[in-house]
Amino acid sequence: GDETTQFLNNIFVKSMGLTVPEPDNFYCPAFMLSFSPVDLVELRLIGASVEDDNWEDIFDHGFMACQVSFKPVIKGRRGNYRVYAWLDNRNHLKNHYQGIASESYNDPLAHDEQRGWGVSIDQEFSDNITAFARYSQxxxxxxxxxxxxxxxxxxxxxxxxxxxxxxxxxxxxxxAIGIGYGRILLTDDFKRANTDPDDEEYAELYYRYTLCERLALTLDYQWIANAGGNAHADDISILGTRAQIDF
Structure with missing residues (x-):
């Protein structure tokens, strides 16, 4: 997704900051290697130093991700099919050590890495319609x-x-009109540790009105249920506008 012209809610744009962790600091040293052996396939490898001291100990507890993208053209309609995996080498603590481990990032019990994977698909179906789906865990x-x-x-x-x-x-x-729906699913450990938990739900609807070649206005509506994983939280409605000016 593209938050400058399409959906505004992060869940419809990317998994970063959700199932994929973010760096401790927004700006960090990183690299990306990309290789396309044929037009249909692209391979990417990404590495970053993501701890607070990321400019001092660049190679300590880094983040790595790899992605394979397939870009078929099916009956003249373009699509993107991506599979990715990642590894966060920062210190993590198993939940069953909560209450035993000290309040220190360098506690000896905090030696686990965080891993994940995901798939992302977008496909043109006609001159008018493009659909997308994303899953990650x-x-x-x-x-x-x-x-x-x-x-x-x-x-x-x-x-x-x-x-x-x-x-x-x-x-x-x-x-263009866009509509999206998504859910963020709570872990079993979090459900056991909290009263009346429930998965978060998100929906978004927008209309992008193009005034001229370089200026578009978007009216956007977002709905969020069970915010913070709380089944008793009031539903949230957000109405916004966006202006996109291209130079």
Whole structure:
């Protein structure tokens, strides 16, 4: 997804910050290698130094990810089919050590890595319709260091699906309507540790109105249920607008 022209909610844009962990600092040293043996296939390898001291000890507790992308053209319609996996070498603590381990990132019990994988698909079905789906999952029994204490990772899986319809049927070919729905699934450990937990649900609807070649306005609506994994949390509705200016 592209948050500048399509969905605004992060769950419909990427898995980073959800099932895929983010760096301790937004800016960090990293590299990416890309190789396309044929037009149909692309391979990527990504590495990053993701700890707080990432500019000092670049090669300690790094993050690695690899992705294989297939880009078929089926009956003239383009698609992208991606499979990826990742490994976070930062210290993680097994949940059953909560209450035993010290409040220290370097506790000897905190020696586990976090792993995950996912798939991402988008496919054109006509001149008007493009659909997408995404699934990813990670370990379900780990806690991460939040800077002051060990915090249980609340979810281990997510999935999203949706589509974008271009405005050709109503003679607005540069306009588009998008709709998406997704869920973030809580871990069993988090459910046992909390009262009345429930999976988070997300939905988003937008209309992008193109005023001219370089300016588009979007009206966007988002709905969130069970925020924070709490079944008693009030539903959240967000209405927003976005202006995209291209130079």
């Amino acid at each position: 990670t370990d379900d029994d780990l806690s991460l260091w939040n800077g002051s204490e060990w915090e249980m990772i609340p979810f281990d899986r997510l999935w999203t699906a949706g589509m974008e319809l271009k405005g050709l049927p109503w003679k607005r070919s540069d306009d």
